[in-house]
Amino acid sequence: MAPDILNGLNGSPADSNAELWRHPDPASTQMHAFKERVNAKYGLKLDHYEDLHKWSVExxxxxxxEVWDFTGIKGNRVDEPVLPHNAPMYPRPDFFPSSTLNFAENLLYPAGLTDPSQPAVIEANETSTNPISWTELRDRVRRCTLALQNLSLGPGDRVAGFLGNTANAVIAALAAASIGVVWTGVSPDTGVHAVLERLVQIEPKVLFVDNGVGYNGRTHPSGVKARGIVEGLKGKGLKAVVVFETVKGLDCGVENLAExxxxxxxxxxxxxFVDRTNIY
Structure with a gap:
């Protein structure tokens, strides 16, 4: 018996290219605005997405x-070719070779944002959600950044997070990125040995950890794992261990880690950690 090649949802052949959706007003999209910008600047008549795609490849x-300018990337863009003319894509050439930007700045201050009181991050756990506005996020990143700078951290240094997917992890990562520090994050459900296999290689100067995590209605303290990681980083240049009170009311275990x-x-x-600086 021949196999059934029909899609059970709509009866069309499974390998067909049936259109699933069409935008009701394509001229209102950012893609259309970008296409028209390119047409005006380069004297072109790109009518469709396929035309724009072909132009982008060629x-x-x-x-x-044009992407840099249209999306409002913040940075120091040098007036030079984006990449050498007719450069092959392998080996990969350097794009914008002399230009610079700050990753954290572009995430914290996106082009087109008009209301910084709107949520930038919505932190969620099993029982609740916590919206964090752009204003609050920027301030929390700023304070964390100052605390890292107070430890004389700068470009090329490393900071690690043994953290769950929380706003704290976002803040620590953005603070590190804002001053050119390399960030690496490891999930708190990872075993100590696996964490150390990663962190020993980079020798972080600061380690952020949760005091615990909540999962499936239960609290799982992180103190034992955190101490094992800290002990494994002895002699590797670790300057500070910083504990987030992710689980309210759970001991942060700072004294144990200090030992x-x-x-x-x-x-x-x-x-x-963030309050010890007088710069606000």
Whole structure:
């Protein structure tokens, strides 16, 4: 018996290219605005998406230059070719070779944002949600950044997070990125050995950890794992361990971690870590 090649949903052949949806007003889209910008600047008559795609492939440097400008990327764009003329895509050439930008700045201050009181991040767990506005997010990142700078961290240094998918992880990562620090994050359900296989290679100067995580209605303290990680990083240049009170009311275990760090290093509750600077 021949196999049934029909799609059970609408009776059309499974390999057909049936149109699923069409925008009711394509001229209102950002794609259309970008296409018209390209047409006006380069004297073209690109009518459809396929025309724009073909132009982008044949004019890679011009295309990415227009993307930079159209999307409002913040940075220092040098007046030079985006990439060498007729450069092959392998090995990969350097795009915007002398231009610079800050990743965190572009995420925190996106082009077109008109109301910073709107949610930037909505943090959710099993029982609740917590919206964080752009204004609050920027301020929390700023304070964390100052605390990292107070430890003399800068471009090329490393910071790690043994953190769940929370706003705290976003804030620590953006704070690190804002001053050129390399960030790496590891999920708190990862075993100590696997975490150390990653972190020993990069020798982080600061380690952010949760005091615990909630999963399936239960609280799982992170103290034992955190101490094992800190002990495994001895002699690797760790300056500070910073504990977020992710689970309210659960001991942060700072004293326990303070016993495990190298001489001269410190363990902090997060609030103490950011409050110890007088720069606000």
């Amino acid at each position: 004019n890679i440097g011009d295309f990415w230059g 495990a760090v190298d001489e001269g290093a410190k363990a902090w509750k997060y609030d103490d």
